[in-house]
Amino acid sequence: MFELGLLCPEQSVEALSDALDALDALSVSVEDADAQTDAEHALFGEPGMPPPAEGWQCSRILALFATEEAAREASRLLEVQDFFEGCQLLGIHPVEDQDWVRLTQSQFEPVEITPEFWIVPTWHEPPAAAKQVIRLDPGLAFGTGTHPTTRMCLRWIAAHPPRGQRVLDYGCGSGILAIGAARFGAGRIDAVDIDPAAVQSTKDNATANAVELHAGLPDAAQGRYELVLANILATPLKVLAPLLCGHVEKGGHLVLAGILERQAGELTAAYAPYAELAVGDTQDGWVLMTARL
Numbered sequence: 229m230f231e232l233g234l235l236c237p238e239q240s241v242e243a244l245s246d247a248l249d250a251l252d253a254l255s256v257s258v259e260d261a262d263a264q265t266d267a268e269h270a271l272f273g274e275p276g277m278p279p280p281a282e283g284w285q286c287s288r289i290l291a292l293f294a295t296e297e298a299a300r301e302a303s304r305l306l307e308v309q310d311f312f313e314g315c316q317l318l319g320i321h322p323v324e325d326q327d328w329v330r331l332t333q334s335q336f337e338p339v340e341i342t343p344e345f346w347i348v349p350t351w352h353e354p355p356a357a358a359k360q361v362i363r364l365d366p367g368l369a370f371g372t373g374t375h376p377t378t379r380m381c382l383r384w385i386a387a388h389p390p391r392g393q394r395v396l397d398y399g400c401g402s403g404i405l406a407i408g409a410a411r412f413g414a415g416r417i418d419a420v421d422i423d424p425a426a427v428q429s430t431k432d433n434a435t436a437n438a439v440e441l442h443a444g445l446p447d448a449a450q451g452r453y454e455l456v457l458a459n460i461l462a463t464p465l466k467v468l469a470p471l472l473c474g475h476v477e478k479g480g481h482l483v484l485a486g487i488l489e490r491q492a493g494e495l496t497a498a499y500a501p502y503a504e505l506a507v508g509d510t511q512d513g514w515v516l517m518t519a520r521l
């Protein structure tokens with residue numbers, strides 16, 4: 229295969245990508261050309277907030293073609309189009325054939341939560357010291373154990389095993405926290421998410437880990453639980469404060485993640501009418517906040 233590389237200003241990305249598709253590119257990928265430089269701008273806002281920008285100021289577009297001639301022909305045709313103004317051809321390079329599946333898999337190593345508790349992709353053997361293992365492959369839903377917020381929640385579960393407890397995983401993503409709770413002896417487990425794909429992913433991962441749980445949309449959370457886990461983000465967590473606290477049994481635990489260190493004060497204030505939140509763990513600029521009701 230041959231890769232055609234282009235630089236492109238924000239306003240031309242869509243037209244150029246569509247044109248590459250129409251010119252039989254096998255794939256078209258768009259990257260931030262300013263990534264890792266002083267010119268890089270964040271694009272993602274929190275849920276409910278507008279993104280700080282619509283698109284990258286300058287994008288690098290990489291298109292794969294089956295032959296060098298097809299890539300050259302595409303670049304010749306693109307260069308004479310109106311929308312090519314401000315774009316720049318980076319070049320055409322051969323791409324060596326690789327085992328792409330193996331390459332992708334090699335980027336996901338087992339993740340250590342504690343020396344005895346690991347998240348292990350199905351294509352890896354669990355480490356010898358692992359006594360508790362969650363088998364999980366990267367998929368559509370968030371939660372492969374690599375993110376600090378997930379790891380802090382799992383560390384908390386390992387340190388406070390919810391033996392026999394009713395557990396609610398609110399915003400379950402891949403279901404990793406619910407499965408983690410099951411590994412540490414939880415009783416009835418409900419796992420809910422607003423995203424139906426996450427609900428399905430949780431069901432699939434629970435089956436693959438031989439864990440019994442009840443996954444569904446948020447309405448499936450019913451009654452009170454001795455442990456409520458919610459790894460979402462600060463803004464939705466603030467909105468959900470009365471709902472989440474209303475699901476915690478008297479004397480039960482609330483464990484929240486997805487909160488940046490600088491947001492801890494806002495969360496404490498939002499939960500103050502219902503619970504006394506405190507920072508229980510920190511990792512890479514994120515905090516875990518917990519309360520006993």
Ligand SMILES: C[S@@+](CC[C@H](N)C(=O)[O-])C[C@H]1O[C@@H](n2cnc3c(N)ncnc32)[C@H](O)[C@@H]1O
Pocket residue numbers: 369370371372373377378381398399400401402403404405420421422423426446459460461464486
């Ligand atoms: C950061 S992921 C966490 C996934 C997993 N629990 C973990 O710890 O890795 C947050 C999940 O919360 C879900 N979510 C976001 N807002 C929600 C809401 N208001 N109610 C329920 N789920 C929500 C998202 O769809 C997403 O799957």
